[in-house]
Amino acid sequence: MKTNSGLGEREIIKIIQSHLDSMPRMPIQFGDDVSAYDLGNGKLAVLKADMLVGLTDVPPGMSLWQAARKAVVMNISDFAAKGVKPLTLLVSLGLPANISREEVKEIGKGLNAGAREYGAYVIGGDTGESTDLIISISLFGLAEKANLVLRSGAQPNDIVAVTGSFGKTAAGLRILLKKAKSPEALRKSLIESVLMPHARLEEGLALSLSQTASASIDSSDGLAWSLHEIARASKVGFLIDKLPVAEEAIRFATLNRLDASDLALYGGEEYEVVVTVKSKFWKKAEKAVEDAGGKLIRIGKVTKERQVLLKTEGKARAIEPHGYEHFKTSEQ
Amino acid sequence: MKTNSGLGEREIIKIIQSHLDSMPRMPIQFGDDVSAYDLGNGKLAVLKADMLVGLTDVPPGMSLWQAARKAVVMNISDFAAKGVKPLTLLVSLGLPANISREEVKEIGKGLNAGAREYGAYVIGGDTGESTDLIISISLFGLAEKANLVLRSGAQPNDIVAVTGSFGKTAAGLRILLKKAKSPEALRKSLIESVLMPHARLEEGLALSLSQTASASIDSSDGLAWSLHEIARASKVGFLIDKLPVAEEAIRFATLNRLDASDLALYGGEEYEVVVTVKSKFWKKAEKAVEDAGGKLIRIGKVTKERQVLLKTEGKARAIEPHGYEHFKTSEQ
Numbered sequence: 001m002k003t004n005s006g007l008g009e010r011e012i013i014k015i016i017q018s019h020l021d022s023m024p025r026m027p028i029q030f031g032d033d034v035s036a037y038d039l040g041n042g043k044l045a046v047l048k049a050d051m052l053v054g055l056t057d058v059p060p061g062m063s064l065w066q067a068a069r070k071a072v073v074m075n076i077s078d079f080a081a082k083g084v085k086p087l088t089l090l091v092s093l094g095l096p097a098n099i100s101r102e103e104v105k106e107i108g109k110g111l112n113a114g115a116r117e118y119g120a121y122v123i124g125g126d127t128g129e130s131t132d133l134i135i136s137i138s139l140f141g142l143a144e145k146a147n148l149v150l151r152s153g154a155q156p157n158d159i160v161a162v163t164g165s166f167g168k169t170a171a172g173l174r175i176l177l178k179k180a181k182s183p184e185a186l187r188k189s190l191i192e193s194v195l196m197p198h199a200r201l202e203e204g205l206a207l208s209l210s211q212t213a214s215a216s217i218d219s220s221d222g223l224a225w226s227l228h229e230i231a232r233a234s235k236v237g238f239l240i241d242k243l244p245v246a247e248e249a250i251r252f253a254t255l256n257r258l259d260a261s262d263l264a265l266y267g268g269e270e271y272e273v274v275v276t277v278k279s280k281f282w283k284k285a286e287k288a289v290e291d292a293g294g295k296l297i298r299i300g301k302v303t304k305e306r307q308v309l310l311k312t313e314g315k316a317r318a319i320e321p322h323g324y325e326h327f328k329t330s331e332q
Numbered sequence: 333m334k335t336n337s338g339l340g341e342r343e344i345i346k347i348i349q350s351h352l353d354s355m356p357r358m359p360i361q362f363g364d365d366v367s368a369y370d371l372g373n374g375k376l377a378v379l380k381a382d383m384l385v386g387l388t389d390v391p392p393g394m395s396l397w398q399a400a401r402k403a404v405v406m407n408i409s410d411f412a413a414k415g416v417k418p419l420t421l422l423v424s425l426g427l428p429a430n431i432s433r434e435e436v437k438e439i440g441k442g443l444n445a446g447a448r449e450y451g452a453y454v455i456g457g458d459t460g461e462s463t464d465l466i467i468s469i470s471l472f473g474l475a476e477k478a479n480l481v482l483r484s485g486a487q488p489n490d491i492v493a494v495t496g497s498f499g500k501t502a503a504g505l506r507i508l509l510k511k512a513k514s515p516e517a518l519r520k521s522l523i524e525s526v527l528m529p530h531a532r533l534e535e536g537l538a539l540s541l542s543q544t545a546s547a548s549i550d551s552s553d554g555l556a557w558s559l560h561e562i563a564r565a566s567k568v569g570f571l572i573d574k575l576p577v578a579e580e581a582i583r584f585a586t587l588n589r590l591d592a593s594d595l596a597l598y599g600g601e602e603y604e605v606v607v608t609v610k611s612k613f614w615k616k617a618e619k620a621v622e623d624a625g626g627k628l629i630r631i632g633k634v635t636k637e638r639q640v641l642l643k644t645e646g647k648a649r650a651i652e653p654h655g656y657e658h659f660k661t662s663e664q
Binding site for chain 2: 007037047092126127130136
């Protein structure tokens with residue numbers, strides 16, 4: 001978001017944080033994917049809350065079932081990036097007065113589907129009236145302190161990798177929001193990536209258990225932003241030499257005269273895990289993720305120089321710290 | 333809320349619940365004040381989420397600092413009713429695009445004030461754009477399973493008691509929303525009860541520790557509703573013979589030709605604890621709450637007959653199962 005007075009999301013969070021007392025011995029600092037409370041004996045209670053707002057998070061074409069499921073998935077993705085299994089979730093719903101019984105049913109089913117897909121249960125919540133549709137989720141899970149992967153542990157020469165290719169959601173959103181053109185089969189696949197996102201929970205759990213990752217983040221704000229976030233938190237830089245652009249994004253970009261790299265870097269709502277791994281652990285990490293049914297794609301390395309660069313055809317150019325800016329359906 | 337198609341808040345929650353898989357061995361069933369996850373060894377992780385919506389929960393005259401603080405207090409009150417100390421809270425904010433830096437600061441300060449007042453810390457959260465102001469809070473705490481007081485344990489002949497008198501917020505809301513008349517000193521006190529609510533955390537913790545309560549609920553939906561909720565969950569009834577009407581509510585009712593009992597029964601946004609106690613534990617419960625700096629006011633007893641009755645001057649009349657319906661500022 002950007003307020004009328006020009007405040008961005010991150011600036012708002014900064015202002016709020018500056019007025020909060022810090023809990024002593026906070027196991028995870030502000031600004032990581034999740035929060036935690038130290039239970040003692042090396043165990044953490046892991047907590048995450050994030051809300052889906054109809055105005056900015058539900059593109060045209062997304063059903064209420066899909067919106068409710070997505071609200072769950074976007075929270076689970078943060079647990080995935082930290083390697084934490086979600087156990088329970090609570091839901092606070094804000095519903096417009098014109099909602100029907102059938103629509104409420106769809107929301108209930110979508111919430112349950114999202115939770116059960118990842119082994120979690122909805123165990124409580126509340127509801128009230130609001131102008132927008134609001135689906136606010138809070139997740140709870142347990143973790144071994146030693147296995148938790150933060151944003152801040154990347155070191156020079158670590159390998160940086162991702163759990164999937166990028167660019168499909170950026171293309172899909174252009175179709176849904178701006179009626180960009182695309183042949184039917186491609187269109188279907190791109191839209192599907194937006195309407196039915198998946199969190200990389202198995203991959204994240206496998207990485208955490210294998211204790212091979214030095215830093216990790218979920219990519220929901222876009223690949224470029226995720227890299228800059230790890231860079232900032234770990235005080236390092238990146239040299240990306242193999243941008244993981246989805247084949248469908250390349251086809252879409254060609255058809256619409258767009259830069260496929262931009263779709264992959266500056267999109268968003270793409271729930272991959274971006275992870276750094278020490279070279280000597282690479283094989284082990286790769287195997288752990290493969291055994292979990294996924295794949296780990298090497299895209300570059302961590303550098304001492306605090307820049308985030310993309311190297312193509314021998315030339316290096318800067319990857320901008322653009323975050324994904326939530327769309328508004330009113331801008332269609 | 334009541335949707336255009338006539339769905340009430342409780343009906344919506346019922347529809348949602350009917351589509352959720354139940355977690356095996358759920359320590360607290362749906363529909364109590366809080367939810368929980370069993371940590372083993374007699375310990376529970378206790379969780380609660382509820383959101384404040386500008387449209388329905390922020391009356392005219394309430395500052396953003398007060399609204400943010402209230403969002404925290406209304407969640408803490410549910411922990412208070414269960415005798416659970418809140419440890420951490422997460423905040424999801426939905427902010428209108430016209431919000432200013434100064435207003436964001438106020439929200440941050442109000443959140444922190446609410447949390448620190450009850451010994452808890454804000455440890456994370458997120459923000460986005462929404463049409464209404466949305467402050468969604470999720471609380472986490474730890475409890476001994478044996479000390480948790482549910483809604484379902486009341487038994488015939490138990491004493492029913494409350495931690496404070498009722499009716500001030502109903503009067504205060506009539507002043508703020510409907511410009512009801514009142515002399516200045518009284519006006520100030522009534523409005524204060526709405527703008528600066530307090531959760532009865534010390535009282536709730538003391539009751540839980542003393543292991544004297546058989547059932548308990550927070551009264552945020554009104555005294556009448558709270559009694560009916562315990563009655564429903566415990567399969568009992570109530571005979572109330574001493575309605576705890578605040579002296580200020582009586583004065584306000586007289587001035588405005590209202591029924592003071594109605595203000596006390598069918599108001600809301602009043603964060604007392606309503607508790608049932610076995611007669612033989614009454615002295616101990618009373619002392620525990622007094623030692624915590626509060627008071628326990630006996631208002632009647634639990635009955636086998638499943639009716640909720642008010643006895644005045646020898647006659648008994650039914651207390652209606654009216655819940656507190658959230659006001660809309662647009663109805664001013």
